[in-house]
Amino acid sequence: MKNITVGKLAKEAGINLETIRYYENINLMPKPKRTKSGYRVYSEIDLNRLRFIKNSQQLGFTLKEIKELLFLRIDEETTCNDLQKMAEHKIEEVNFKIKELNKIKKALKTLASQCNDQGPKSECPILENLES
Amino acid sequence: MKNITVGKLAKEAGINLETIRYYENINLMPKPKRTKSGYRVYSEIDLNRLRFIKNSQQLGFTLKEIKELLFLRIDEETTCNDLQKMAEHKIEEVNFKIKELNKIKKALKTLASQCNDQGPKSECPILENLES
């Protein structure tokens, strides 16, 4: 890959051009070289970094966490254990969220099942529950 | 309950005083009567409304959805079926979220299990996966 400008990079990475500038502002992407006229100049390395960011997001990592992952990605002392730890911590978070959602689901199901379809709202268990 | 000011209402409802003003601004709470000096004056009805809002939030409803619930709460033509519909829709949303979270969890577990703890990052499946 030859050097490319930000619009081409955005297209290759499948993200919004403005997002790349945003990522640079929040230090998720390094400041790239520039042309004489001030255009940003990117390479394959930058494209790979954006793919890394995107894949990490799909695994539920926040931008803050991804910044950490990106550091571990280049740090010479990083072991597989470091990465594993981050994955395991994220798994715990996901488990908690699932647990909370199941609570909500259970409560909603209970209320919905107590509903008499055509009953007036004055006898609706959902309303009664929300007003207690 | 006699008429009370916003600070007392906030305390009774267990929410932040500023949040009540925020809810008024976004039309989640009606504009209350005022004293001569401009103080807001609230009653039991307002406290009940805030409790309704809070309980609805705990069931996963957004403020926007809660606004709708509050409308159904007072509309004369509302049936229990209307409320049931909203609950069922929220259940579907929750199910979708759980499904997405389980996907993430599965992917993370797979990656974490392939890790050789003390292995160098150059052989780490987590990194390899995130870079693809």
Next chain:
DNA sequence: GTATACCACGTACTATACTACTTGGTTTTA
């Protein structure tokens, strides 16, 4: 009567992750 607590409003900020727009310079295309 005075100090303290309460209230009002408007503006701005927090968290998270973007996205859009204006103005003006540069590069590419026909």
Next chain:
DNA sequence: TAAAACCAAGTAGTATAGTACGTGGTATAC
């Protein structure tokens, strides 16, 4: 060469749900 496409920066806005602060007026307690 001119038009179209691209780029830059900075500001502001979106979504969602709040929270904090400064300035100044009012009510309560001692």
